[in-house]
Amino acid sequence: MRIGFWMQILIGCGSIEGQVSFYYNLGAQKRSLRYLNIATPETCLLYPKVIINLRLMNDIVSFDKVSGILVCEAGGILENLSSFLDNQGFIMPLDLGAKGSCQIGGNVSTNAGGLRLVRYGSLHGSVLGLEVVLADGRVLDMLGTLRKDNTGYDLKHLFIGSEGTLGIITKISILTPPKLPATNVAFLGCKDYSSCQKLLVDAKRKLGEILSAFEFLDNMSMDLVLNHLEGIRNPLPPTMHNFYVLIETTGTDESSDKEKLEAFLLRSMEGGLISDGALAQDINQISSFWQIREGIPEALMKAGAVYKYDLSLPVEKMYDLVEEMRVRLGNSAKVIGYGHLGDGNLHLNISTPQYDDAVFAQIEPFVYEWTSNHRGSISAEHGLGLMKANKILYTKSPEIVQIMGSIKKLLDPRGILNPYKVLPHSLHS
Amino acid sequence: MRIGFWMQILIGCGSIEGQVSFYYNLGAQKRSLRYLNIATPETCLLYPKVIINLRLMNDIVSFDKVSGILVCEAGGILENLSSFLDNQGFIMPLDLGAKGSCQIGGNVSTNAGGLRLVRYGSLHGSVLGLEVVLADGRVLDMLGTLRKDNTGYDLKHLFIGSEGTLGIITKISILTPPKLPATNVAFLGCKDYSSCQKLLVDAKRKLGEILSAFEFLDNMSMDLVLNHLEGIRNPLPPTMHNFYVLIETTGTDESSDKEKLEAFLLRSMEGGLISDGALAQDINQISSFWQIREGIPEALMKAGAVYKYDLSLPVEKMYDLVEEMRVRLGNSAKVIGYGHLGDGNLHLNISTPQYDDAVFAQIEPFVYEWTSNHRGSISAEHGLGLMKANKILYTKSPEIVQIMGSIKKLLDPRGILNPYKVLPHSLHS
Incomplete structure (x- = not known):
């Protein structure tokens, strides 16, 4: 289940080098600032930022009842879109606990997974088109409403899951399945x-x-x-x-x-x-x-402090990690395993009465190394954000990360969109 | 239905500037050389090329019966992969008329659609990972076997449907659905x-x-x-x-x-x-x-010459084009419409006893303009290849095509991979 977020954009004001950033309000699951700061480079604090919230851009542009294709603005709340579709006899292809507050633009830019993925697949399959504003203000119209379109490289996929670092998603075209009774x-x-x-x-x-x-x-x-x-x-x-x-x-x-x-x-x-x-x-x-x-x-929140990991692993190995972690931590923490078994997605949570540096040192980097050794992903559906940007190499090879950096430079040469996130800090500078 | 093809690579030999190219053998539907030449720039003939066929790279690397994830080399024939899976109780998520000769690497690099798309979605949804060789020989290991992985930009999508112009797909990881009885x-x-x-x-x-x-x-x-x-x-x-x-x-x-x-x-x-x-x-x-x-x-092949168009259009407008084309061509040609209604994909075919320049002039650019005016795609599943590379602007905006060109330059700066294809010729030079 994806944690709650709503999409905001921080736009530079007053600084010579404006900074634009997305910020996800983690709602009930917001980490303590202390914990967040572990991964926050000091430069993060140097530049002023302005937050733009897309909340008011929440129009439904069109809905085609024959094809089930919905076109809407990025600020639409997932639950509101679901209600709209319900009246038409359709459903959104994704559903998550935070549906009452998360925006569809945030869902797409973080490639939200959620509870229906095992049936309807990922957003890379169901999103048919996007409108995206680039860092230099260019508007990319990729808002196709076609199930099939093989005319050149399918650039919209770069923006799905890029967590706002390549552009701001402003409109979405998405294939919605019929509601079954x-x-x-x-x-x-x-x-x-x-x-x-x-x-x-x-x-x-x-x-x-x-x-x-x-x-x-x-x-x-x-x-x-x-x-x-x-x-x-x-x-x-x-x-x-x-x-x-x-x-x-x-x-x-x-x-x-x-x-x-x-x-x-x-x-x-x-x-x-x-x-x-x-x-x-x-x-x-x-x-x-x-x-x-x-x-x-x-x-988990009520039980005290919690160290949360959202991992993709081969299904047959998945629970071995929970058991190894229990042996490793002994009585110092409770180790909880649950998740979307159908998708190979383990939510590993470690619960302690309060934050404990000694426990944390036992967990990381062990959990990432274990995942990497089993060719898993250190972020199945929650994204890398700020805290895991420097950990991308546990899942992706240096060649791949280097190409990601080149694409970031190509689309956002001044690095003003959501700095410090997704890519290692060395590639943001 | 996708036309038959098998994947070949043309590698420069003897020329100062080697040229690498994929060539799709169109099998029974191969266009006459005359017709192909319409879109072939003269420079195409200047550089020698070598064809590398991936046919012998046809090993099955692994198959996981719990998740249904198949990892295989790119030269595997679709039908052989289907037979292998059949014994395991699974099916390939795509099926097409050319299954007996087409290779999975070609299917992925052209984002083949086919008969099962309405049920199992596009390859952007079912391909989980790729190994790709870039123009400079770097091997990109993106061969994940995970349904969910949100660690950075999902670069594999750039190669799905790029028709070999960005890299050579050598291995594929794909989610296969269980075979239902x-x-x-x-x-x-x-x-x-x-x-x-x-x-x-x-x-x-x-x-x-x-x-x-x-x-x-x-x-x-x-x-x-x-x-x-x-x-x-x-x-x-x-x-x-x-x-x-x-x-x-x-x-x-x-x-x-x-x-x-x-x-x-x-x-x-x-x-x-x-x-x-x-x-x-x-x-x-x-x-x-x-x-x-x-x-x-x-x-259609037996009936004489045929002008073939593979279009994505809003379902409710789709057949209007067939009717307008009939009025336009009168008795000079037979206009045939069929296709994947569930996907909004029309195969428009115009049949004449032999090729006729006057008929052709009546069809193009009218068919592309009509499609563009209805926000359709001039290539739903067959790709742009050589013949339609210069027609990309009927479906994609100049901004988008320009970014495609930048990505081509980034990954293949010397333009040696499958030149003249997909992108307008001006962007290949």
């Missing part, structure tokens, strides 16, 4: 991580086209949610299971989908992949199952 | 184009997750296939309909999918959107329905 959610207990993996393989094959989410959490995550959030209960009492899996299906036919899911759960239970399970009987139960999964970040 | 195909007659459109909207909503293809052809296309190909018959005799639609569903459950499709067809028949229809009863009928749609290019 039947949603079913099951909450399952599994005895080990290997069972979760096998369940995923089976779900992809047996549920196939109706599978819309496959999320997992470990018992530490469950424990945390039960202890720190009001009104949440384990749907599978009273035994605690080592792992929990949430499976969602979305389709056109309520009864046949439910039948398919029930048959799948029965077979998985007989095969020993599931120890116990509950199938939501109504919309309230669907919502309460999701609350467990979506409540983890909030529970 | 149930396929159903219906072949339908519609009275007008508006009915085809309404049928598409309904199919997306009612068939939703199982819809895997929605193709259309007009009665001129049907007539051509019936007259020029052996052993093909109209499944809806004896009346000719103005339009035909082929709908394919793919899912996990044969009987419930068929039930769903039958109910949909019944409702559409009652609502007057379909005039007549046939549902394939076995694999042979499925294949014979597809032969009609896939046979059109071959029938």
